[in-house]
Amino acid sequence: MRQVTLLGPLDGVDLAAEVEACGAAGPVALVTAGWEEGERNDAEIDRRLGGGSRNLNLYGRRLDVLESDVAYADAERLLRTQLDDLRELYLLRVRHALDGVDVIRRRFAEAQRRPGPELDGAIDAVRTLDESHAAAIGAAYERFYSQSVPHERLSIARHREEVAEIVAGCGAIAIAGGHVGVLNDCLHLCNLAVLIEDRPLIAWSSGCMAVSERIVVVDDGDPAGRPDEIYDIGIGVAHGMVALPAAASRLHMHDADGLAVLARRCAPSVCVLLDAGDRLELHAGQPADLGSVGVVDGDGRVLRGAAAA
Amino acid sequence: MSPGPARGQRALTRLRTEGSSPERIDQLLREQRIPIVEGSTCTFLWRGEADWVGIEHRMTAVPIPLPLRRLKGTDLWYASVELPRGARIQYRILVRRGDEIESMDDPLNPRVAGDPIGSQSVLEADGYVTPDWTYPDPAAVPGELVDLRIASRALRREAHVTLYIPSRMRRDRRMPLMVVHDGGDFLRYSSMATVLDNLMHRRLMADCVVAFTHPGDRLREYAASPAHSRFLTTELVPQIEGSLQLVGEPRGRVLMGASFGGVAALAAAVRAPGFYGALLLESPSLRFTEATAPATFGGVFEPVVRFVNSVRARPEKVTKRIFLTFGAFEPLAVPDRAMVEVLERMCDELRVVEALDGHNWISWRDRLRDGLAWLFPGDARLIYPG
Numbered sequence: 189m190r191q192v193t194l195l196g197p198l199d200g201v202d203l204a205a206e207v208e209a210c211g212a213a214g215p216v217a218l219v220t221a222g223w224e225e226g227e228r229n230d231a232e233i234d235r236r237l238g239g240g241s242r243n244l245n246l247y248g249r250r251l252d253v254l255e256s257d258v259a260y261a262d263a264e265r266l267l268r269t270q271l272d273d274l275r276e277l278y279l280l281r282v283r284h285a286l287d288g289v290d291v292i293r294r295r296f297a298e299a300q301r302r303p304g305p306e307l308d309g310a311i312d313a314v315r316t317l318d319e320s321h322a323a324a325i326g327a328a329y330e331r332f333y334s335q336s337v338p339h340e341r342l343s344i345a346r347h348r349e350e351v352a353e354i355v356a357g358c359g360a361i362a363i364a365g366g367h368v369g370v371l372n373d374c375l376h377l378c379n380l381a382v383l384i385e386d387r388p389l390i391a392w393s394s395g396c397m398a399v400s401e402r403i404v405v406v407d408d409g410d411p412a413g414r415p416d417e418i419y420d421i422g423i424g425v426a427h428g429m430v431a432l433p434a435a436a437s438r439l440h441m442h443d444a445d446g447l448a449v450l451a452r453r454c455a456p457s458v459c460v461l462l463d464a465g466d467r468l469e470l471h472a473g474q475p476a477d478l479g480s481v482g483v484v485d486g487d488g489r490v491l492r493g494a495a496a497a
Numbered sequence: 498m499s500p501g502p503a504r505g506q507r508a509l510t511r512l513r514t515e516g517s518s519p520e521r522i523d524q525l526l527r528e529q530r531i532p533i534v535e536g537s538t539c540t541f542l543w544r545g546e547a548d549w550v551g552i553e554h555r556m557t558a559v560p561i562p563l564p565l566r567r568l569k570g571t572d573l574w575y576a577s578v579e580l581p582r583g584a585r586i587q588y589r590i591l592v593r594r595g596d597e598i599e600s601m602d603d604p605l606n607p608r609v610a611g612d613p614i615g616s617q618s619v620l621e622a623d624g625y626v627t628p629d630w631t632y633p634d635p636a637a638v639p640g641e642l643v644d645l646r647i648a649s650r651a652l653r654r655e656a657h658v659t660l661y662i663p664s665r666m667r668r669d670r671r672m673p674l675m676v677v678h679d680g681g682d683f684l685r686y687s688s689m690a691t692v693l694d695n696l697m698h699r700r701l702m703a704d705c706v707v708a709f710t711h712p713g714d715r716l717r718e719y720a721a722s723p724a725h726s727r728f729l730t731t732e733l734v735p736q737i738e739g740s741l742q743l744v745g746e747p748r749g750r751v752l753m754g755a756s757f758g759g760v761a762a763l764a765a766a767v768r769a770p771g772f773y774g775a776l777l778l779e780s781p782s783l784r785f786t787e788a789t790a791p792a793t794f795g796g797v798f799e800p801v802v803r804f805v806n807s808v809r810a811r812p813e814k815v816t817k818r819i820f821l822t823f824g825a826f827e828p829l830a831v832p833d834r835a836m837v838e839v840l841e842r843m844c845d846e847l848r849v850v851e852a853l854d855g856h857n858w859i860s861w862r863d864r865l866r867d868g869l870a871w872l873f874p875g876d877a878r879l880i881y882p883g
Contacts, residue, residue: 197881197882197883198882198883220883222880222881222883223883225665233883265670265671268670269671269744273748276748280845280846364883365881365882365883366880366881366883367876367879367880368879368880368881369876369879393881393882393883394879394880394881397881405878405879407877407878410874410877410878411701411866411867411870411871411877412870412871412874412875413871414874414878419879433881433882434881434882438878
C-alpha cells in the first residue's frame with residue numbers, strides 16, 4: 189500500500205528523516221515545478237532530502253512542450269481562456285452567493301435567533317456553484333484531452349517516457365510547493381499520478397493541494413477581494429480531504445462563521461489545516477492518524493487530535 | 498477636517514511657556530519635522546517678515562487659503578488643522594508683502610512633490626506611509642520600455658506611445674493590454690514603471706502590457722474628443738494587439754486615466770460599448786451641470802460637461818468593470834461622488850475608493866495597487882511557501 193505523507197510549509201522539517209521513515213529504496217524523484225523559473229534552484233532541498241535526488245524538471249519540460257508543439261500550445265491557450273472565463277463568472281457568482289449567506293447570518297443575529305434551514309439553503313446555493321464549477325472544469329479538460337490527446341503528441345510522449353524512466357529508478361517521490369496552478373499543470377502534463385504507483389510520496393505546502401482531488405484556494409487577505417474558490421482538479425492521490433497549507437496566514441482563524449462556511453462547502457471532504465510543523469499520513473489515500481493536524485468542522489471549530497478523529 | 502483646536506499646538510504651547518526667543522524658535526524648527534504632526538493635529542509654520550501669510554491648499558472645510566497667525570512678538574507664523582489618520586495633502590505657502598504675493602514651497606519642509614505645473618510641499622498626517630511597492634525593488638526584474646510612433650489619421654499627428662513589456666512572458670498565456678493616458682506624467686510623477694514591476698513581481702497583479710500614451714493638445718484631445726476615442730479604438734489598440742501576444746478581446750482591454758485623462762478613457766468606452774473590459778478612473782474631471790449651460794465651467798470644460806451631461810441623461814452599460822478613485826480633499830470629489838450612481842449603471846461591477854488625499858500624482862500612485870490588483874487579479878494567492 190502506497191504511503192503518502194503530507195506536510196505543511198517546510199520550516200524546520202527534517203526531510204531526510206521523512207524519506208527514511210517511508211523506507212524509500214533508492215533516490216528521491218523531486219518535483220519543484222511550482223517554483224517555476226526557479227525549478228532547478230534545488231540544491232538546498234536536495235541536501236535536506238539527504239542528497240542524490242533526481243529533479244524531474246517538469247516545469248522545464250512543460251515549457252519545452254509549449255515551445256516545440258505549436259498546435260498543442262495554441263490548444264492549451266484556448267483551454268486557459270475557457271478556464272479563465274469560467275473562473276471569472278464563478279467567482280462573481282460565489283461572491284454574491286456568499287453575500288447571501290452573510291445577510292442570512294446578520295438578519296438572524298439581529299433577531300437573536302439561530303439560523304437553521306435558511307442558512308443551510310444559502311450555503312447549499314454556494315455548494316451548488318462549487319459543484320457546477322468543478323464539473324465545468326472537468327468538462328473543459330475532457331474536451332481538451334479528447335481533441336489534443338497528450339500521449340499522441342510526440343513531444344509530450346517523449347517527456348513522459350523520460351520522466352517514467354527516472355521515476356522507475358527512484359524509491360520515492362517528493363513534491364514541493366510554490367505556484368499551485370503551475371505545479372498542477374505540470375503534474376497532469378507528465379501524468380505523474382500514474383507514475384507514483386506504490387512508491388512512497390512526500391508532498392508539502394501546495395504540493396499537498398496538487399495531489400488532492402480538488403484544489404481549494406483560500407486567501408482572506410486577497411487584494412482583489414476574491415472569495416475562497418474551487419480552483420482546479422488535482423491529481424487525486426489524496427482523497428476525502430481538502431489541503432489548506434499555510435492556513436494560519438491565509439484564513440482569519442478567529443472567524444468561526446467564515447470557517448464554518450468553508451468546511452460546509454467542502455463537505456464531505458475534510459478541510460485539513462497544514463501549517464509549518466504539521467504532518468499527516470494517508471492510508472489508502474485517506475487521512476489516517478490526524479495527530480496534531482487541525483481540521484475544521486461544520487461549526488467553524490478547529491479540532492485536533494482525538495476530537496478531530 | 499477642520500481648523501485645529503488649541504490643544505493641538507503642543508509644541509507651540511511649550512514654546513510660549515518656555516519663552517519664544519529667536520533661539521527657542523531656532524531650536525523648535527531644528528528639532529521638529531515641519532509641519533508639526535501631533536496626533537491628528539498638524540501645524541503649519543513659516544518664519545519671516547510679511548504682511549500676511551497663508552496656506553494654498555484644496556482641503557475641504559478649511560478656509561482657502563488658510564491664513565497663518567503670527568505668534569506674538571516673534572516672526573513665527575502658524576496655523577493648525579485636524580487631519581484624519583493616514584491623510585496626505587499638498588500645499589504651497591503664500592506670502593504677501595505690500596501688493597506682492599509670493600507662492601512658494603514650504604522652506605521648512607523638505608518633502609516636495611512634483612507635477613507638470615510645478616512643485617508642492619507635502620504634509621503627511623499621522624499614519625500615512627509611502628507604500629513599499631512604490632520603491633524600486635532589486636528583486637523585481639524591470640519591464641522593458643519601448644517608444645513607438647504611430648501615424649494617427651484620427652488625431653492627424655504622429656502619436657507617441659511608450660510601451661511597457663513585462664519581464665515575464667508566459668508562453669501559455671495571452672496578456673491583457675492597458676492604455677494609460679498622460680503616460681509620461683504617470684511614468685515620471687507616479688513612478689508607474691516601478692509600481693508595475695513590483696506589483697507583477699509580487700504577483701499582486703497579472704502580467705500585463707501597458708501603453709503609456711503622450712497627449713498632443715491635451716485639453717482638446719482628452720476633453721471627450723471623438724478623434725481621440727477613434728485613435729484609441731481603431732488605431733492604437735488594434736495595432737498593439739496585432740503585434741504582441743495579447744488577449745485581443747474586451748476582457749483583456751483596460752483604459753486608464755486621471756483627471757482629464759479619466760474623461761478621455763470614459764468617452765472612448767462610451768463610444769465603443771463592449772470593446773473595453775474595464776476602466777480605471779482616477780479623479781476623473783467629470784464635471785456636469787444640472788440647470789446651467791455647459792459653458793459654466795469655462796472653455797476647456799465645455800465639451801466635457803456636454804459629454805458628462807449626455808451620459809448622465811442616459812447611462813448605458815459600456816464595460817464590465819470600473820474602478821473609480823478620487824481624493825476626499827479635491828474639488829472633484831463632489832462631482833465624482835455624484836457620478837457613482839451613474840457609473841454603476843455603466844458597468845457590471847463598480848469599485849470606489851475615496852482616498853484621504855488630493856488631486857495629485859502621488860495620490861493616484863498610491864491607489865494603483867487597489868485598482869490594478871482588482872482589475873488584473875494576480876497569482877499571489879496561488880503561490881505557497883516552497
